[in-house]
Amino acid sequence: MEETPARLTAKPSWLLTQLAVHAHRLASDGFGEVGARGYHYRILAVLDEFGGASQAALGRRCNMDRSDVVATINELAERGLVERTPDPDDRRRNMVTLTAAGDRQLHRMERVLDKVQDDLLGPLAAEDRQTLTRLLTLLLTHHQRG
Amino acid sequence: MEETPARLTAKPSWLLTQLAVHAHRLASDGFGEVGARGYHYRILAVLDEFGGASQAALGRRCNMDRSDVVATINELAERGLVERTPDPDDRRRNMVTLTAAGDRQLHRMERVLDKVQDDLLGPLAAEDRQTLTRLLTLLLTHHQRG
DNA sequence: GCAGATTCGTTGGCTGCGCCAACAATGTAG
């Protein structure tokens, strides 16, 4: 079949973004099977790990825009996975908390994601997986500061 | 500041997609400075490397949907970077060819992209860059077949 | 105490990229 030009396949930025497409598709398909999407997982994971928080704090923790947090919380609240209550100490804030159903959904998504990692790293040996993770982590933390 | 949950930062799929966001932003910003975007580069690169081709063939070579190729060729033709002529041998096809201006634009984008790679891989030593590229290439080719 | 800056939730909108379905025109194989 038709080949992709070498100028593309040689560039790390190309490899990264294209592979990210595959990763995203794997995750997206998996999430779809439990009626969710990526943003849902981020919010639920943060709530489970750090407890209830304001929407702005959630956004900062999972690298999301405030406006996208609003929409996501709307969807999660509709499904009863999350509760939004006004914060009495600071009436600008909404306290967002995880419900029992939300916790169950998080566990479902966690299982989905575990499988995604396996599919994604498919042909890589354990050592290579570790190397890759190390390098990616290094780069990501670097770009998060600058 | 607020931290990102470990469940996220530990997952290769997260690292990959988030780092891809940074890569995409670097490329996007650079392309923006020369009045272009990612799809433009793909098409121009394929034309330069393999010569004129039909829109469908272009799409297969750079992993783009036929409909997106149409829009991209429209934009490129508008700017005079590409020419669209009916193929006399197969009247379904359009022959798309690179113009001199298109070639110059490609070179501009090439320079932009070289800088992007450097910014992207920033803190990595030459050896680590090679390792990363190798692993990513391996995974990408794997996911392109399955 | 008060004026000015900052934070928070919310609305509405935009871009890029990856897709899909449908259609007419053309080509190919049986």
Next chain:
DNA sequence: CTACATTGTTGGCGCAGCCAACGAATCTGC
């Protein structure tokens, strides 16, 4: 000739990442 496949095109969708603006509430400097 008939079926099937390919090509260009239109129009539309979803996800993710953004930005600007607004009123309400809070915090800060004076």
